Amino acid sequence: MRAVSAIDAAYRQLFKRYLFRFDAEYAHRMTLRMLSLMPPFTPPRERPELAIKLWDTDFSNPIGLAAGMDKDAVAIRAWETLGFGFAELGTITPRPQAGNETPRLWRLPERRALINQLGFPSEGMEAVAPRIHRMRKAGISIRIGLNFGPNSNTPPEAVAADYTRLMERLGPLADFIVVNVSSPNTPGLRNWQSPEKMSELFATMVGDAGESPRPVLVKISPDLERNELFRICESALEIGVDGIVACNTSVAREALGVLSPHPGGLSGRPLLIRARELIRDIHTHTRGKIPIIGVGGVGTAEDAWLHIRAGASIVELYTALIYEGPGVVEKIKTGLADLLRRNGFRSIGEAVGIDR
Numbered sequence: 001m002r003a004v005s006a007i008d009a010a011y012r013q014l015f016k017r018y019l020f021r022f023d024a025e026y027a028h029r030m031t032l033r034m035l036s037l038m039p040p041f042t043p044p045r046e047r048p049e050l051a052i053k054l055w056d057t058d059f060s061n062p063i064g065l066a067a068g069m070d071k072d073a074v075a076i077r078a079w080e081t082l083g084f085g086f087a088e089l090g091t092i093t094p095r096p097q098a099g100n101e102t103p104r105l106w107r108l109p110e111r112r113a114l115i116n117q118l119g120f121p122s123e124g125m126e127a128v129a130p131r132i133h134r135m136r137k138a139g140i141s142i143r144i145g146l147n148f149g150p151n152s153n154t155p156p157e158a159v160a161a162d163y164t165r166l167m168e169r170l171g172p173l174a175d176f177i178v179v180n181v182s183s184p185n186t187p188g189l190r191n192w193q194s195p196e197k198m199s200e201l202f203a204t205m206v207g208d209a210g211e212s213p214r215p216v217l218v219k220i221s222p223d224l225e226r227n228e229l230f231r232i233c234e235s236a237l238e239i240g241v242d243g244i245v246a247c248n249t250s251v252a253r254e255a256l257g258v259l260s261p262h263p264g265g266l267s268g269r270p271l272l273i274r275a276r277e278l279i280r281d282i283h284t285h286t287r288g289k290i291p292i293i294g295v296g297g298v299g300t301a302e303d304a305w306l307h308i309r310a311g312a313s314i315v316e317l318y319t320a321l322i323y324e325g326p327g328v329v330e331k332i333k334t335g336l337a338d339l340l341r342r343n344g345f346r347s348i349g350e351a352v353g354i355d356r
C-alpha cells in the first residue's frame, strides 16, 4: 500500500505540474514508460471478500485495467503493484501497425472524459508474446486478459483469419480472451457485431467443436440499438460466448451530453450511465447466464458497485486512471469492501445483478 501511495503522490505532482501541459498521447507514452521501468513492489494486501471466481479462474479482486492503456503488454508488473485484480492488454493486432495519424487523443477535463481515434497502434503479436511469457515465468498474481483486433489493411474476407492467428499465438498465454469488434476507429469492424458475423467469427476462431482452451469474450459498443443488443445476446447464448465486455467507447456526443469537434470514441464519466444500462439489459436478456465485464465511466467505488449490482461480475476502468491517478484502484477497492459490508453481503458474487 505504501508503494501505491508513493506512486500516486508522484503522479499527482507530475500531473499537476507537467503532464497535462503536454499533448495527451505524449503524456500517456511517458507515463507508460515510467510504469514499465518501475521496480517490482509487493502488491497491496487483498481483502478476501473482494475475491471472485469466474470461468474457473480466481480473481483476487474485481477491478481491472481496461484495454487500450497497455496495448503492448509493457507494464504488467505495474498493474499488479497498483492493486488491479486483472489487466486487459491490447488491442493487439497480428502484424505491427502505426495506427491513425496524429493528433488522435484529446482530453475533456471538465467532463472527466477522453476522445480517441488511435486506430489500434500495436507492436504486433510477435513483440507481445515474449513479454507475457517472461512475466508468467517470473510469476504474477494478476490475471491477464488479451484483447484482439485485426490489422487495418486486412481485407474483410481475411479478418476472421487475423483473429484466429492471434488466438493460436497468444491464446495459451491468456487467462481470458476478448474479441474486440466494437472499436469505432477501424472502418468496418463494428459490422462483426451482427449475430451472423459473430457466429462466423467464433466458429473460425474456436473451431466448430466450440472448444477453446481459454474463455473467449466479445466486447461490444455502447452505440447499439436495443433490438440489436438483444439479438447479440441471443446469439451469444447460442454460440456459447463465455462473456461480454460492455462497453467500448462511443461515437455519440449529444446523447451523452458532450459537445466536442473531435472525432473518435468517447470514454470516461459521460459513458457511465449508458454502460450501466447496457450491463443491466445484457444481464436481464441472458438471464444472468453470461458473465459481464462492466466498463465505462467508472471512477469511484459507488460507480463500480452499481455496475456490479446491474450485472457485471468484474469491472474495468481506463479514463479515471488518467484523471484520478493510480491511487484510484485501491480507493475503489476499499470503498467496495465497505459498500459490501454496509449492504449486508459477504462477497462480490452475492451482489452481481441484484438490481436486475
Ligand SMILES: Cc1cc2nc3c(=O)[nH]c(=O)nc-3n(C[C@H](O)[C@H](O)[C@H](O)COP(=O)(O)O)c2cc1C
Binding pocket: 066, 067, 068, 069, 071, 090, 091, 105, 114, 116, 118, 120, 147, 180, 183, 219, 247, 248, 249, 266, 267, 268, 269, 271, 295, 296, 297, 298, 316, 317, 318, 319, 320
Ligand atoms: C485512449 C484509449 C484507447 C483505447 N483503446 C482501446 C483498445 O485498443 N481496445 C479496446 O477494446 N478498447 C479500447 N479503449 C476503450 C476502453 O477499453 C474502455 O472500453 C472505454 O474507455 C470505457 O472505459 P473508461 O470510461 O473507464 O475509459 C480505449 C480507450 C481509450 C480512452
